[in-house]
Structures are given as structure tokens and as C-alpha cells.
Amino acid sequence: MSKRITDSQLIGEIGESAAKTRFLNIGFQFDGRSRLEAGIDGIAEVMDDGTPLAKMIAVQVKATDKAKYSNETDEGFTYLLRTEDLQYWRNSNLPVIIVLYRRSDETFYWKEIPNAFSVDERKLVFDKAADFLNHQAADSIAQLTVPKAGHGYYVPPLGGGEEALVNMLPIKLPAEIFVASTPYTAKQAMAILFDADEPSRFEWAIKGRTFWSFHDPRNECTAQIVDEDQVDVIDTSMIAHHEDIDEQHNFSFLLRQLLRHQFGRDLGWDKERKVFYFLAEAENQTRVFKYQSAVNRAEADVVNAVKDKKDKDRIAFVRHHAFAARFELMLDQWFLILSPTYHFTTNGFIPHSYPAALLAGKKRLDNNASLRGQVIMWHRFLSGSEVPDDDLFGPHQTDERYLEFDPPPVVSLPTTVPEKAWGSVKAKKTGEDSNDLLEGLELD
Structure with a gap:
């Protein structure tokens, strides 16, 4: 054979x-x-x-x-x-x-x-x-x-190479800061303001019976918690650029409180996860923010009411654009280090019971381009610039603008960063609906 x-x-x-x-x-x-x-x-x-x-x-x-x-x-x-x-x-x-x-x-x-x-x-x-x-x-x-x-x-x-966007926004600080003595600790001062009849404001810091704020405490509700005859106005750099690390941490706390106050109309604060997130305007309603992206006019569903895949009349969950904020002093310049993420609710207001699974699913869909776009979107929002006049989003900060933000730095890389280096993408199960657990996840 x-x-x-x-x-x-x-x-x-x-x-x-x-x-x-x-x-x-x-x-x-x-x-x-x-x-x-x-x-x-x-x-x-x-x-x-x-x-x-x-x-x-x-x-x-x-x-x-x-x-x-x-x-x-x-x-x-x-x-x-x-x-x-x-x-x-x-x-x-x-x-x-x-x-x-x-x-x-x-x-x-x-x-x-x-x-x-x-x-x-x-x-x-x-x-x-x-x-x-x-x-x-x-x-x-x-x-x-x-x-x-x-x-x-x-x-x-x-x-070849590419340009990378750094998720750091340079902060322009007010030239002057108010410093006063106070007989109260921070907790005592907060309790006093909570019990007062007039609206409270908390964008201040107290350390060692010394009060710091960028607003004049004598003209606000904070007059109750300071010694009004002991209020001084000094150069911000004397405090902001202090070499002591504890003083820097205290100033960082002040900046976070100021951010919450300045954008309190539109940004909520998740104390547990320590992230800022876009507030919903109404129950189960999507909210759109229009802005100028790197090249074109763009818009994002910053609050997205996601419908159930099986029951189109039911809202599965509401996803809010969010970011974790960290303030850092580098070479006499303060930066807001902004890490985009998401916040989840059941209807726009009630926190979701299982946000971790939803967050993991959405993060798997994010890539370099989407993260870059989110950093640009957040800068446009925080800087209050490039927002069209006909935007339905409305005013998005208080009349007091103490913090100003410059654009994020751009770094030229000698080589291109591969897309998969940003994180592993979990493969979808063929023949199954990948949204059985994470209903309605999609890229904005």
C-alpha cells in the first residue's frame, strides 16, 4: 500500500x-x-x-x-x-x-x-x-x-509617536486669602452653621483654631465662627506654597471644599467613594452637556437613564459621569488631578445597590479615546469655557468663581501607546447577551 x-x-x-x-x-x-x-x-x-x-x-x-x-x-x-x-x-x-x-x-x-x-x-x-x-x-x-x-x-x-493628554488641570488661585482666629474646632463650627437660620457655606478650613477661606467671613454666615476683629487678608502663596506637608494637606482640603461649593448646583459628592458626579435634573431623565471638544462641537450624556434591555418601558439604572479629584502641589503650582469614573443610581437620586458590577462593565468598554474625551469634557465644564449660548445645560457654577482651571498639559510621546495597554478588555461570550447583568451599557 x-x-x-x-x-x-x-x-x-x-x-x-x-x-x-x-x-x-x-x-x-x-x-x-x-x-x-x-x-x-x-x-x-x-x-x-x-x-x-x-x-x-x-x-x-x-x-x-x-x-x-x-x-x-x-x-x-x-x-x-x-x-x-x-x-x-x-x-x-x-x-x-x-x-x-x-x-x-x-x-x-x-x-x-x-x-x-x-x-x-x-x-x-x-x-x-x-x-x-x-x-x-x-x-x-x-x-x-x-x-x-x-x-x-x-x-x-x-x-511612530503620538500626543498624550495628562489628566492634570493647572489651577489659578485667587491672589488673596482670608485668615482669622476662631474659638472653635472644625466640627464645632460646622454644628453652629447647621443650626443657623441662614444658608450655610463650608468652603473653609480650620486647623489649630485658625480659619482659612477665600471669601470674607465677616460678610457671610461664617462671621459666627470667627473672631471678626482678628481677620487678616494675606497673599495666597504664603499658605498655598508652604513647605510643611501637613499645611499642604490642609490647603488641599480647602480646595476640595471650594470645588464642592463652586459647582454645587450641578455636581454631587459621593462621600463613600470620594467622587464628584453630575446631578440629575429630574427622575429617570437623561442630561446633556454640550461643549467644544479637541476638534469639533460635541455633547455628552453626562446623566444617562439606561433602559432595561428586556422591558423598554423600565429604567434599569442611571449612569452619571463622575471623577475622583486629588489636589497636588508640584513646583509651586497646584493641580487638580482628575480621574474619570462613573456614579450609579436607580433613578437619578437613589444610590444603586450594586454599583461595582455596573462600574466594572462600563470600565471594560472605556478606551484611550473615550478617557481622553472625558478629560476634555471635564475641563470644559470646570473652566466654564466653550459652552454654547443655546446649551440647555444652564449655568453650572455659583456666581463666585474662586478656582480657575487651565487646559490639561499635552506631552509628546516618541512612540504610540497600544490600546490594550490601557487595560484588559474582557471578551464577550459569543451567543449570549453581554448585557444580561450589565443592562444597557454602551459608549456615549
Whole structure:
């Protein structure tokens, strides 16, 4: 009986050759292994513009002629790994990826095999857009060579540079600050103002029986908590640029209180999570903010009433744009370090019982562009600039404007930051509605 090469052997060889060509086309070297291989078909070496970097990735190629993958849709599919392959890969000292090649449509998809993958977690979920093997995947694959333990080292993104927006807003402070003596502690002073008949204001700080504020306490309700004959007006820099770290912390607290007061009409404060968030104007109602983005006029649903996927007449939850604020002094300049996030309520006012799951789901959808857009949006709001006259949002701060914010700095990076470096995107389960738990999550 004559020898015969099976169709399975033939498509396997074709798949390895096609994968080698694909890696060469995206700028990597690829060396195939001998026929004694037991689960690694080749080694890909990262190159930067033709320069080998001695950073290796183990590659296993699985090829098919024209068969559909499990649960395949236009968006993705699943792939079940073999138990013996998983056990073999777990001993690898190199990162391991699997490449799926289909000859009929010349498609390549790739996925990392996590070192901690157990034999009970053999199903990989592929996203056809995110996991396609092409030039856009080069940076993500190169990042796999960074050690997961220890301090690690940096694998530079491949290709040209870009401009990065720093999430720090320089603060322009008032030239003068009011300082007075007070017989009260901060808690005692707050209790006095709460019990008073006139409206209270709390954008002040007390430390060591010394009162600080940017408003004149003698002309406000705060006259009750200071010694009116002991009020001085001094240069703000004498306090703001103090070298003592405790004094800086006290001034930082004052800035946070001032931010709450200045934008109190439109920003709420979540004391537990320590974030500012856009207030709803009405129950279960979306609120829009129009502003000038980096290039075009834009608008954002800063309060978004998300409908239930199954019952369109019911509101599943309300998502509010929010940010965590930190004030830092750097080289005699105070900055507001702004970290965009989200706040969740049931109807715009009642805190949601399970915000963590909703936040995690939304964060997985955020990418570099959306975070950049949020920083720009927050700067436009806080600076009170570039808001169209016909905007329905209305005035968004008090008549007292003590804090002014300059635009966030822009830094030129020598190389482009890969999108996946901003965080891992959890793959959707093919054939299932990914919003079963996180109903109605979508990008604004």
C-alpha cells in the first residue's frame, strides 16, 4: 500500500506556512520547529523596524480549511483547548499564544494562553475585531514579553509617536486669602452653621483654631465662627506654597471644599467613594452637556437613564459621569488631578445597590479615546469655557468663581501607546447577551 499524506497533515503544514508569512508581514521573525514539536509550532521574535529585540513568544497554530468555529457569529466565536496542550503550555518559560487560521477566508485570530489557565477553563472566547492578527496586534503581542513577576522591563510600542493628554488641570488661585482666629474646632463650627437660620457655606478650613477661606467671613454666615476683629487678608502663596506637608494637606482640603461649593448646583459628592458626579435634573431623565471638544462641537450624556434591555418601558439604572479629584502641589503650582469614573443610581437620586458590577462593565468598554474625551469634557465644564449660548445645560457654577482651571498639559510621546495597554478588555461570550447583568451599557 502506498504512503499517503492526510488532509489534516496538509492543512497543518499550510497553516504553519501561512502563519509564518503573516508574522513576517507584521514585522516579527518566525522560526518553525522540528516535527518533534509537542504543542509549540514556532517561536516569534519581536522586532522594531527590522531590529530584533530578543523578546520571544511561543506560537501554536491551529488550522482549518473552511469549517466554522464553535458558536461563530459575525462578532466572534469560541474555541475549546485540548487538556494535554494546556498542561504542556503551563510549563513554558515564554508567553504562549494560539493562532487560528482558516484557509477559506484567509483569516487569522490570536489569543494569549494565560499561565494560570486551568484545565477547567479550556474555552477561549474570541472577538473577531479585537483578536484579529494584523499590524494593529503587534504592540499587544509585544507586551506579552513583559515579565509578570518582579519589577519587569519596558517593551517600547512599535511605530511612530503620538500626543498624550495628562489628566492634570493647572489651577489659578485667587491672589488673596482670608485668615482669622476662631474659638472653635472644625466640627464645632460646622454644628453652629447647621443650626443657623441662614444658608450655610463650608468652603473653609480650620486647623489649630485658625480659619482659612477665600471669601470674607465677616460678610457671610461664617462671621459666627470667627473672631471678626482678628481677620487678616494675606497673599495666597504664603499658605498655598508652604513647605510643611501637613499645611499642604490642609490647603488641599480647602480646595476640595471650594470645588464642592463652586459647582454645587450641578455636581454631587459621593462621600463613600470620594467622587464628584453630575446631578440629575429630574427622575429617570437623561442630561446633556454640550461643549467644544479637541476638534469639533460635541455633547455628552453626562446623566444617562439606561433602559432595561428586556422591558423598554423600565429604567434599569442611571449612569452619571463622575471623577475622583486629588489636589497636588508640584513646583509651586497646584493641580487638580482628575480621574474619570462613573456614579450609579436607580433613578437619578437613589444610590444603586450594586454599583461595582455596573462600574466594572462600563470600565471594560472605556478606551484611550473615550478617557481622553472625558478629560476634555471635564475641563470644559470646570473652566466654564466653550459652552454654547443655546446649551440647555444652564449655568453650572455659583456666581463666585474662586478656582480657575487651565487646559490639561499635552506631552509628546516618541512612540504610540497600544490600546490594550490601557487595560484588559474582557471578551464577550459569543451567543449570549453581554448585557444580561450589565443592562444597557454602551459608549456615549
